Amino acid sequence: MESSPLPIGLRTRAGSPPPPTPAGPLPADGAGGPSPAADPRSDSAAPDGTPPRVVASGAAPASSTPRPSAAAPTGSLPWVAASSAGPSSSPMSGPAAPAGLAPWDGASGAGPSSTPAAATPTDRVAAPSPGATLAPAAASRTGCPPIVVPVPPVANAHRMTTRGKTGFHLPVDRLNLHAAALSPVPKTYRGALADPNWRSAMTEEFEALQANGTWDLVPRPPGVNLVSGKWIFRHKLHPDGSLARYKARWVLRGFTQRPGIDFDETFSPVVKPATIRTVLTLALARDWPVHQLDVNNAFLHGTLSETVYCVQPSGFVDPQHPDHVCRLNKSLYGLKQAPRAWFSRFATHLLSLGFTEAKTDASLFIFHRGTETVYLLLYVDDIVLTASSDALLRRTIDALQREFSMKDLGPLHHFLGLSVTRQHGSIHLSQRHYILEILERAGMTDCKPCSTPIDTQSKLSATGDPVNNATDYRSIAGALQYLTFTRPDIAYAVQQVCLFMHDPRMPHLALIKRILRYLRGTLDHGLILHRTDPSALVVYTDADWAGCPDTRKSTSGYGVFLGDNLISWSSKRQPTVSRSSAEAEYRAVANGVAEASWLRKLLLELRSPLTRTTLVYCDNISAVYLSTNPVQHQRTKHVEIDLHFVRERVAIGQVRVLHVPTSSQYADIFTKGLPTSVFMEFRSSLNVRPSTVSTAGEC
Incomplete structure (x- = not known):
């Protein structure tokens, strides 16, 4: 057995x-x-x-x-x-x-013995x-x-290894939230009142309006236009995406205002992107501190010259006077004239402190006295401030805080949706979180990356099937346009899709998706500004002659370098048809010379004048020849204004137009699709690279 x-x-x-x-x-x-x-x-x-x-x-x-x-x-x-x-x-x-x-x-082999x-x-x-x-x-x-x-x-014939034998144990489950749970943004003010976080934000806003003396409650005069309003809710986030605070604003419906009665002038300037990059380049070269300030309830500081009536804020109607209306003493969010009123109020105070308003950029204010210099950039209620010393910077901030309620956010790190990282003598400008938001809105968070934003054969036309949702197309295209603030490598591709905002087609949508795929693979890329000598201005210009298959108009492009830093660029469809490649290239040269002339004036106001001639590089021999020789014939008569403009700058010694080989024409990236190897080389030459640091440094 x-x-x-x-x-x-x-x-x-x-x-x-x-x-x-x-x-x-x-x-x-x-x-x-x-x-x-x-x-x-x-x-x-x-x-x-x-x-x-x-x-x-x-x-x-x-x-x-x-x-x-x-x-x-x-x-x-x-x-x-x-x-x-x-x-x-x-x-x-x-x-x-x-x-x-x-x-x-x-x-068994067992025996009695x-x-x-x-x-x-x-x-x-x-x-x-x-x-x-x-x-x-x-x-x-x-x-x-x-x-x-x-x-x-029953034992297994093979040696079994278990967690118990090896001393390995499963981790203890713990709820580890890296960010606080957010209360969802309410759709109505009644929903907000039911949430303590949003109710607190609404109360804070209402008390700020009352403390500011924004309005007086009065009986409604007969026949006046009553401007309605609504509560707007938003999560204010830190640069890393975590919650900073809950923000509620009482915003008037400015579209119900009547022109000539409720408002008159509405224009308000904002600082130009090239000005921001120029000031940061100078601050780097001089090793100046750079701080950012945020004005609390900025629009409430503006004074109105018109008489405007509005309804009482929803949820905060005075129980003793429910039929009264608000007669505005100061500006309020949503009014058409609110940005202009705030800018006028702030600029007036800066002038009283000894600042001067730059002629080249109305949102740039300069203070200069002896060896002390301060540059102030204003974009609505966001302020970038840099000074020649820390003590002068502190005195300037104190003077502003005595007049306006504002927060000193410390060294520049997050401005207008830009993440700013300063370390080792350079500044890295990126919009990584903004790219992720765009990808999420487009439903392409997990898309497959590609190496270039546009292929070499892409020539968009007005043909093709219409897109299903033109509103979404315009929304994504507009977001990409703002993204070019720090991403010149997508300027040409974005310019192409923005040409068809009025009637987008499926091929245009396909290009938008390709741009998003390219951005998905370059999330950490951004514009790098180095510590460089700001005494030389160099311009690269190019044109794609008759590139539009529908109108045969050309595309102009230029890039302007201050020292080693790219501070200005453009990719734009020319307004008229060029009859030759020389004409198209010369128009591009004229655009580049115009930008260089403006930048020279800007640097002069910043007390950093250029002593060298600005070099303009073009890869068309005929355009170079036209810039220095008084040639006039039938093929160039209709570009006489551009001819005279460029020749005038050449004659006074500000500009010199030179030829450059196509292999070194960096402006090609603004006018056409390039092969992958060439595109990556030119992108690196524009200083568009990933950051070399993981956390933001001090500015």
Whole structure:
């Protein structure tokens, strides 16, 4: 008969663990061996009728092969674990096996003369477990208490590694929120009042309006236009995307105002992007500190020259005068003249402090006295301030805070949606979070990246099937246009899709998706400004002659470098059709010269005048020749204004037009799609690269 060893895990009296049990059927009744020895600590069953505990006693001799364990006889307890040994295996063993239990067979190799093993005190009482087998109840006849021993599962032939054996444990589940849970932006003011976060933000805004003396409650005059309003809610975020605060604003519906009655002039200037990059380049070159300020409730500081009436804020109607209206004493968000009123108020105060308003950019204010210099850039209520010393910067901030409620946000790090990182003599301008927002809006967060924003054969036309949602197309295209603030590498592709805002087609949408795929692969790229000598201005100009398949108009492009920094660029469709490539290139040269002339004036006002001639590089020999020679014939008569403008700048020594090989014409990236290798080389030449630091440094 084929034998089966003892189950693994049963520890015998001898203290030696039995060998593993191979898989196979258990032997039938009567095929087992001797009964286990009884423990003198116990009699039979307990007085309360509980089954007796049986100890697995005895062991087979070391030289023998274990025999099959016997099955419990009929009538025995079904969950009493069993273990057997040879008839003379231990002096502690009980009598011989009763009738019905066969002695060990020859296959087991056990004999009566086997040397017994010493007993060990390690026998333990174990609770019964599922699958445990029990020894015959006859074991209790000797007075030995039965001990329940669990039977583990059948051992695998292969060595098993478990977390318990290796000491590896699963991590403890913990709720780890890197950002606080946000209350959703409410759609109505009633929903906001039900949320304590938004209710607190509304109360704060209303109290600020009252403390500012923004209005007087008066009975509604007959026949006046009453401007309505609504609450606007928004999450104000830190540069890393975490919540800064809940912001609620009471905004008037300016579209209900009547021109000539409720408002007159509405224009308000904002600082130009090229001015920002120029000032940052100068601050880097001079190692000046750069800070940012934020004006609290900026539009509330403006003074109105017109009489305007509006409704009381929803949710904050005066219970004693519910029928009264607000007669505005100061400007309020939503009014058409609000930005202009705020700018006039702020500019007047700066002039009283000794600042002068730059002629080249109305939102640039300059203070200069002796060796002290301050530059202030204003974009609505966001301010960038840099000064020749920390003490002068501090005095300027204190003077502004005495007049207006504003926060000093410290070194420049986040301005107009731009992330600003300054470290190791450079500034990295990027819009990574803005790119992620655009991708999420377009549903392309997990899109497959591509290496270029536009292919070399792309020439968009007005043909193709209309897009399903023109509003979404315009929204994404407009967002991409703002993204070119720090990404000149997508300027040409964005210019192409923006040409068809009025009637977008499916090929135009396909190009937008390609741009987004390119941005997905270059999330961390941005414009790098180095510490460089700001005494040289270099311009690259180019044109794609008759590139539009519908109108045959050309595309002009230029890039302007101050030292090693790209500070201005453009990709624009020419307004008229050029009759030759020389004409198209010359128009591009004229655009580049005009931008360079403006930048020279800007640098002069910033007290950093250029003494060198501005070099303008063009890859068209004819255009270079026209800039210095008084050639006049039928093919160039209609570009006479551009000719005279460029020649005048050349004659006074401000500009010099030179030829450059096409392989070094960096402005090509603004006028056409380029092969991948050329595109990446030119992109690097424009200083569009990923940041080399992981966190924002100080400015």
